Amino acid sequence: MKKxxxxxxxxxAAxxxxxxxxxxxxxxxxxxPSPAPGPKAHPGVDASGLSIPAKGIDEVFEGRRIQISLAKGGGGHEGHGLPAWPTIKIDGNELHIMRNADGTWVxxxxxxxxxxxxxxxxxxAVRTLQGGHLAPFAPEGAAQ
Incomplete structure (x- = not known):
């Protein structure tokens, strides 16, 4: 027998x-893929971030007023397959957001x-602004 x-x-073995x-x-x-564990969402926002109550979200965070509502269509987000898109305002100025492919937001x-x-x-964004204000953001082609 051969050893x-x-x-x-x-x-x-390798x-x-x-x-x-x-x-x-x-x-x-x-x-x-299973949903990634993360911080618990606000009661008005589900894991996708798109379930906002009809009255929207209106809160004061670190002395700044945050308002979130759903914009029906418009806003340049047609064709994303979404019935509505969140509109965020900080002290009345719009904060532009984008949804990533993995469901997160920037x-x-x-x-x-x-x-x-x-x-x-x-x-x-409120924390990062450190008391500063959002500059108005004009879409491309808009009159300045």
């Missing part, structure tokens, strides 16, 4: 480990940081 060498045993790792990776990649104030919902994005 297996140490080199052959290590090669077989091959088996690689095959198991690749199998696990393929299975993990094809699985349905704003023009915190463009490199993501947030679970529009309210969290608005609160972060």
């Amino acid at each position: 297996i060498t140490r080199r052959q045993a290590l090669g077989t 091959g088996a480990a690689t095959a198991l790792g690749l199998t696990a990776l393929v299975m993990w990649d094809s699985a349905e 704003s023009v104030v915190n463009h490199y940081e993501t947030f679970p919902d529009p309210l969290a994005a608005a609160r972060a």
